[in-house]
Amino acid sequence: MSESKDFLRTIVEEDLKSGKYKEVTTRFPPEPNGFPHIGHAKSICINFGIASDYHGHCNLRMDDTNPTKEDTKYVEALKDAVEWLGFDWGDNVYFTSDYFPKLYDYAVELIKMNKAYVDSLSEEEIREYRGTVTEPGRRSKYAKRSVEENLDLFERMKKGEFKDGEHVLRAKIDMSAANMKMRDPLLYRIRHAHHFRAGDEWSIYPMYDFAHCLSDYIEGVSHSICTLEFENNRDIYNWVLDTLGLKLSRPYQHEFARLGINYTVMSKRKLLELVEGGQVSGWDDPRMPTIAGYKRRGYTPESILNFCDQIGIAKANSMVDVTQLEFCIRDDLNKKVPRIMCVLDPLKVTIENYEVSEEIDASYYPHDVPKEGSRKIPFSRDIYIERDDFMENPPKGYYRLTPEQPVRLRHGYIITCKEVIKDASGNITEIKAQYHPESKSGSDTSGIKVKSAIQWVSAKEAKTVEVRLYDRLFKDEAPEGVEDINPDSLQVIKNALIEPAVITEKPDERFQFERQGYFYADPIDYRDEHPVFNKIVGLKDSWAKKAKLNEKKKTGEPASKPQTKKVQVDGEVAPMSEAEQTLFDKYTGEFGLNSEVANTLARDENLSSFYEEALSVLNSPVGLANIVANEVARELKQMQASELKFNAKQISELVKMVDDETISSKIAKQVFEEMAKSGENPTQIVETKGLVQISDPSKILPIIDEIIAKNPDNVAKFKAGNTKLLGFFVGQVLKTTGGKANPKVVNELVAEKLK
Known part of the structure; x- marks a missing residue:
């Protein structure tokens, strides 16, 4: 747990210290009417994180009180998101629908106390009677109904004797309350609709404000943590529990600022419109801000968790720059993924003085990544390079291949252009080149100076792959919907060429395509006979520079001075x-x-x-x-x-x-x-x-033993061949020690323990 505590953890600690609660129980209560998005990730991290930090428990509860919009597929998506992020909800997933009988009994109790009544005003009349911020509301004439009449009507509502909207159950509080939420809020409404879990048993369904606080109470929740838009609802939350006299270990609501990210839409309604309108391929489209979308695009759970940790927990809403999320995935992948070569727009190069073939040894990782691994790259007379890595009439400062300028082939030799072949339209179709035998990378004695190295693949051995270049879904910083979609958010390249080890040896599922960005083998469409890679993120943040350039174009301001602007756009580097x-x-x-x-x-x-x-x-x-x-x-x-x-x-x-x-x-x-x-x-x-690193095995081994004992299923999977789970166990140890444990020592000890 972090040394510096946010205001929610401060509240939790004070409640534990005062004896208000013996154990911390939180809950993550989404409505299963859409796939969870990045905003839900923040809530997941807060609720499960606080429960974990204080050795408590977090319930995963589906707020399934609206039968017209909810579905089992959304339940599964929510479970998958929580699990993917690395959190455990225990043995049960809770559903508000499980409490429908108990909630009904609580409503009856309020009626008997003359604190609730059946109202027969229309929806428009109820809205009109509520009043305004400056004017008090008017209570419905139906509030004068007797307790007996209200009980009879409410039971008949339950039996399905009335049409939708014919009656509602309302709390009897204060129609002149400054908080308009307290002006006799609705508790139940009639819905003749099939419920995905309860079937057709119920014709009435509780409102959020009634069901939520009571569900928390039934489950023994201590801290009901939600976003700021529910701040005014806190009064109803307390009123229901206090009026019913539910005092022992009752929960209290605390609010935090919801997550807002520029260039991103977080409304589930608007996201559903995109799905149903066909603007995206589904909830898991890699351009969507859903957790399923980030997962399919290739984001790692660690990058999402790190992002949520970085933005912190605030009391006031604010907008987070999406580049911070992009930084987190770059930062994570930079330390772990292999570097390989992929040519997206191939241009053939024939090396005329090279008559044999060979394999070049090349590491997957640069010097500063503490990982080992290498492959053999086939090299031959015929290769392909990126089309924009050759220029016949280059501008000043262009350092790649030209008719007068040699260039190094990454990991390989220096080549010199000898002839440019064009088709009838003047398009370059081939480069005739020569290589310098003494210039091999790592043993270069040629004396030739070059200023850059370019990627390439051998023509014969290269594998054809589909590459999907994803960019931001919206072009506007504060998008409203479909009208703000970025038309260039997806570009599909069907015939990119990649070095063969990526496909044949499959050293990883995420890669850095050198000078292109980070890519992920699509978990759904990838097949051995048709490999597909999704672009996760570029090597550098290019969007801000593009936006600034476009703004200057609009105002007529010069874009830049020719030789002073240094810009890198997803692998295309200014000289x-x-x-x-x-x-x-x-x-x-x-x-x-x-x-x-x-x-x-x-x-x-x-x-x-x-x-x-x-x-x-x-x-x-x-x-x-x-x-x-x-x-x-x-x-x-x-x-x-x-x-x-x-x-x-x-x-x-x-x-x-x-x-x-x-x-x-x-x-x-x-x-x-x-x-x-x-x-x-x-x-x-x-x-x-007290942050000194722990390297003493005697202090680390007990922690490892405890984590192994808690995760028998993952131990079995590891021993069955899923060696990637080594990282899971190491991560759990590091998390338990607050990052103090020596990663090298932990790696060795965990590997030994799991033998």
Whole structure:
């Protein structure tokens, strides 16, 4: 559990300390009328997270009180979302419909207390009688009905003797209440509709405000946590429970700010319109903000959880930039996925002086990713490169292949263009080239200087794949609906070419296609005879730059100065200056940084200066580069370098603690956040908060034993061959220790225990 507590956890701790509750019980109570979206993910994390933090329990409850919109498929989607995010609801999924008999009895009790009555006004009259914010409402004449008459009418409503809308049951509270929700709210309405669980047993169904608080009470919920739009409903929540005299261990409602993300629609009604209107392929369309959509697109549970953790829990609604979510998936995948080569728009290259064939050894991972794995890439006379990696008449600063400029084939040789072949229309169809035998990557003695490396595949061995390039579904920052859909949100490439190991060896299901972005093997449409990959996210945030450029076009403002604007758009990189290129070569060659990190540092003078200063204190080029290119860069986006509360020396001190294994890299991020806020020395933060890394096996093994004992099913699956579950067990240990356990030690100990 985090050292810094949000206001909800503070409330929970105070309630436990005062003895108000012996155990924490929360609930996640969605209505099963649509697939859960990213906003539900936040609620899931809060409710299940708080229950876990305080050794309590979170109920998964379906609020199935509206038979006209609910369905079993939505129940299954909600269960899948919670499970995919890594949370456990226990043995039972709860349903409000299970409590229908008890809820009916509570309603009868309110009638007997003369606190509820059957009203026969029309829907329009009820609305008219409610009044306004400045004017009190009027109570219905039917409120004068006797208790006996109300009991009779309510029972006949239950038996189905009346038409929909003919009567409703209302609470008798205060028609002049400042909170309009308290002006005799509806408790029951007639619905002659088939319920997906209760069948045709009921003709009346409880309203949310009546069913919700009582369901919480029946289940023994302690903290009923919901979003701010239900703040005014809290008075009804309390009124029902207090009026019925339900005092012992009764629940209380607490509200937090709902999640809003720009370029995103979160209304289930609007999402349903997109599905039913055919604008998307379904609830799990990879462009949809549903959890099923993110899952199919290739987002990881860890990236969603990290995003929810980063945005925190607030009391006031605000809008979160979608780039923060995109950053979380990039940050997660950058540390774990293999790098491979895929050509989306192939251009044939014939290497005329190469007569044999060979296999080139290439690692799947850059130096700064602590994973092992490699493959053999077939190399032959005929290859394909990206069409935009060759230019016959290049602009100044173009560093890829041209008639006069050689280029390196990634992991392979340097080639030089000798002839350009065109069709009758003048379109380039083939490049005739020569290779330099002494220029092989890793053993280059050719002396030839090149400024970039490009991806390629061997023509004979390359595999044809379908690639789906997904972009944001909406083009407007605050979309309303269908009219704001981005027409370029999906581009399908049917004949992309990929290196064969990706298909034949299947080293992973997520990959970084070098210079293209991160991709995921579609879990539904992928077949061995027809592989399909979804674009998860680009290598860099290009949307903000595109939007800014479009805005300038609208106003007539010049887009940029020709040679000063540095933009990277999903793998298409603007040329570096000579000084930047020198830094890039130094960072990738001398320091061993991966190209993404080196590119980020070399192109930003503030970042490179900060990095060089930190290096002068600590010789840890990769560790420093990663924190500067990510965490420090994020801070510099929001302020000037002179405004930073930390300095390069402190960052060096932080990285040294990671290198010395005093703290884990996960804890380092927590320490950095504190440094960014307070400017406090990292060593002092670690000592004060007790964040020193745990490497002693005797302290870690009991935790591992407990987690293995709690997850027998996953142990059995692991021993049956699902070795990916090793990460699950390691993650559980790290979570239990708050990220303090040494990941290397945990990996070794868990692997040994599961043998």
